[in-house]
């Protein structure tokens with residue numbers, strides 16, 4: 687390997703700063719955030735925070751395992767899966783390939799939940815995945831307890847681990863349940879607040895390789911229009927809400943009309959909330975009097 691080759695990082699003598707520069711250049715075709723990705727992967731390889739890395743470690747020798755991490759990213763694996771963690775609503779969540787990576791776009795759902803139901807006692811999260819929505823809400827509503835359901839046992843294990851590490855184990859229960867199966871909600875009771883980020887992607891959608899090849903299909907796809915899970919779940923929500931209760935459901939930007947129609951047919955009034963990118967992202971459902 688000659689000098690200046692992009693393959694020299696991670697090899698004795700190369701400093702962190704140079705390894706990051708070379709990795710960032712190599713990741714440009716894969717990632718819109720190539721430099722950031724390289725820094726985060728290097729911080730992970732060094733076992734330090736990104737700010738520690740940038741302030742204090744740039745002249746250290748580059749660790750050999752950085753090469754492997756960068757190669758995984760170059761093959762489109764998301765950074766969150768490589769480092770095993772993703773921040774959401776200011777909290778650290780462990781993530782594995784068994785759960786969808788929590789998106790910043792979903793934070794508007796948590797914000798709306800906290801505003802709409804600051805006194806909620808019982809919270810249900812349908813399709814909890816990593817537990818991100820439920821645990822972010824519980825972390826900010828100290829009087830509330832909640833249940834996260836998922837049909838994936840592997841996801842429930844991740845969610846339970848996150849409840850534990852966030853100190854919410856006594857207020858959050860994770861339960862195996864599948865809303866396509868009759869009787870799934872028996873014994874759960876009623877909830878002041880229901881959260882859901884169900885699968886809503888069209889089966890043949892043109893997704894980035896980092897999503898289609900790495901994130902769990904069961905958390906993404908919901909039939910040809912991406913609407914199958916709304917059609918199954920929303921009509922069951924009236925029986926799960928307390929009087930005056932609120933459900934907050936994440937949607938894809940183009941699904942506002944279709945989901946509001948499904949909700950209207952189940953007796954709900956609807957309100958649309960937008961994410962920071964200005965896209966319709968959350969539908970708030972309240973039962974019409």
Ligand code: GLN
Nearest residue numbers: 883884885886887905906
């Ligand atoms: N926001 C995700 C995406 O666009 C989809 C999440 C979902 O289906 N619930 O990749």
